[in-house]
Amino acid sequence: MMTKYVMNSGGLKSQPKAAKAYFAELLDGLGNEPKLLWCFFATLPDDPEVRFEKYTKLFKDYYPKGVYPLNENATVENFAEQVAVADAIYLHGGSTKPLYDILKQYDLSKFFAGKNIGTTSASSMVLSKHFWGCDRREPGDGLGTFPIKFLAHYKSDYGATDQSGAIDWEAAYEELAQYGDTSLPMHALKEGEFIVMNE
DSSP states (O other): OOOEEEEEOSOGGGOHHHHHHHHHHHTTTSOSSOEEEEEOGGGTTSOHHHHHHHHHHHHGGGSOTTOOOEEEEOOTTTHHHHHHHOSEEEEOOSOHHHHHHHHTTSOHHHHTTTOEEEEETHHHHHHEEEEEETTTTEEEEOOOSEEEEEEOSTTSOTTTTSTTOSOOHHHHHHHHHTSSOTTSOEEEOOTTOEEEEEO
16 A cells, blocks of 8 residues: 655645645545544654644644544654554654654654655655755755655745844755765755655
């Protein structure tokens, strides 16, 4: 059975049209009441329950018409069991390190086999071979589930209020292009944009 990844660049909460397209892709073919597992490991140590309440409420208007997901909040302790019974998994953004440290325990090709996986920003980076981190403002290495380079929030005002100042996106693109395996395809996506990868 095919595994589908819907890899988003971030910014869905402020882009209703893009959010609807994203969830239509994520929940496609899963029936009227798919089991949707929400994973907020990238925002640890923040309270995942707070995020779960916020985002399930925020995104419920973006589900396809007639689709009413059965939402569950992922926990580190029960993650494997929860993934096993889920139809789709949404991996929220945040920081790459906490999510990387948890996901690296699993053989993701087998672990997510047959599921629809939605990623956004940091979680898209973690599944890529190389990425450019918008917070640390430097390239880094993901788990390499897909042999690609990923640049999230491209050409947005992300980080503009940081003391470091606005991001030079062209410099970031070039830095990532020269980093690691230079033969890999680059995906520099503007906020709301996503790519679909099948495994």
